[in-house]
Amino acid sequence: MTIVQYPTYTLDELADRLNARVIGDGQRTVSGLATLSDAGPHELTFLANRAYLKYLPATKAAAVLLHPDHAEECPTACLTLDNPYLGYAELSRLFDPLAARYRPGVHASAVIAESAKLGDNVEIGPQVVIEDGAVIGDDVVIGPGSVVGADSVIGAGSRLHAHVSVCHGVVVGERVVLNSHCVIGGDGFGFAHDGSRWHKIAQLGGVVLGNDVEVGSCSSIDRGALGDTVIGNDVKIDSQVQIAHNVQIGDHSALAGCVGIAGSTKVGRHCMLGGGVGLSGHLTLCDGVQVTGMSLVTNSIHEPGVYSSGTGSMRNALWRKNAVRFKQLDELAKRVTRLEKK
The missing domain is CATH 3.40.1390.10 (MurE/MurF, N-terminal domain)
Structure with missing residues (x-):
């Protein structure tokens, strides 16, 4: 040892x-x-x-x-x-x-395409695969079992932990940290339905990660359908986060664990999304938005501030009573409107 x-x-x-x-x-x-x-x-x-x-x-x-x-x-x-x-x-x-354990060099079991380019002082671990046309910057560390797809770029000083998948045509900035088992540039969830079955839509875009980004373990950032999915500089993404195709996230934003963002949504700069937050597709969140944990956002947010949805935990007996009242809110609102007219 x-x-x-x-x-x-x-x-x-x-x-x-x-x-x-x-x-x-x-x-x-x-x-x-x-x-x-x-x-x-x-x-x-x-x-x-x-x-x-x-x-x-x-x-x-x-x-x-x-x-x-x-x-x-x-x-x-x-x-x-x-x-x-x-x-x-x-x-x-x-x-x-x-x-402290940084050891530049290429492990004998790594498979590196002849057309790939490696910078100075790189560390390539066991069973790493680097495909055709990939470019690896200076001082990059790629952990065991990781894959860098064809024509992808890994910026200087970045670290890929074990079993990271960077798919083809992905651009990773400088000093980026990709934790184990995250997937950058997998296919977005794109299908067309003909009334009886689904037909896959080829995902032709890529992913661009800015400088100083960190992506947690088992998180996925899907490639764009046509244009790129873009993650700004200094964005911090926790584990088990799903970012769909063509999402854009502004500089210095942070996403806690289990956040899910549907396709083509734009998140501004300096935003914070708490654990389990869900954003519907094709929305825009302006700069400086904070969404508290387990909230669901279905409309664009145009003013900075703190936003929440859902209810906090309570004893089950009380929750059951309140759940019945939730169903009565529409009728109560109508009754109030009628009373106001009188």
């Missing part, structure tokens, strides 16, 4: 990276990250949520990353900055075991 050796940093070095202030011994070293409760004397921890403030006095961490307002309560050295959670995100990448 290979033991990953994590780097060691002084608090001064980390503070310089984050533009944070050190309170305590700046030469104290840390070699990992952990929670407030679990951190040991050689690890850094963080406090970004007041709900965990109760764990701060007992922490055994070498140092704590926190807001200046809580520095006096910290029993050990600390790094203070206004957004400790953002600081934690930055430091987490320093201790990423995947980065």
Whole structure:
């Protein structure tokens, strides 16, 4: 078994990276990250949520990353900055075991077409298939069993985890992360019905992913029917998300798990879709829309803000009574209208 050796940093070095202030011994070293409760004397921890403030006095961490307002309560050295959670995100990448295991080279079992082009310092894992005309940028990592289809492009610094499928004619930007078993560029759900059976419509478009996109495991982004399905820069897509053909998603938007977006819908910039949200087809969501979990959107949204649908959970007996009343709403509305006319 290979033991990953994590780097060691002084608090001064980390503070310089984050533009944070050190309170305590700046030469104290840390070699990992952990929670407030679990951190040991050689690890850094963080406090970004007041709900965990109760764990701060007992922490055994070498140092704590926190807001200046809580520095006096910290029993050990600390790094203070206004957004400790953002600081934690930055430091987490320093201790990423995947980065520590980066080994450029091409595994002997990989199958790479002669017309494919590989950049510098690429890592191609076991049983990877790279088809004709594909272009792999510098510093790309492609995990075991992944497939890059014909004429597809993988931008510099991107990482494909194990068993990722990038189909033909897909463009993946720089520093993109595709997690295991996601499918980019599969056929969209396009069929014509003649009254008795379905006839498949060939999906002739592609998929374009911008820079710094992340796609979760087992998610699917379908290729366009004619034009491309387009995912903007810095879009974050959780696991088990379905994005249909010709959808467009604006820069910096985020989609939580099990979101489903039907064909040709356009989602703006800086939008957030909670878990299980469904968007009907051919809609437009403007910039800055947030849709809470398990909501169904059937009409376009033209003003930014938070939107919800459905009802929260309740005891079954109460839900059954309310379900009966839901059916009576139309008649009640008509009765109110008649009363208003009188």
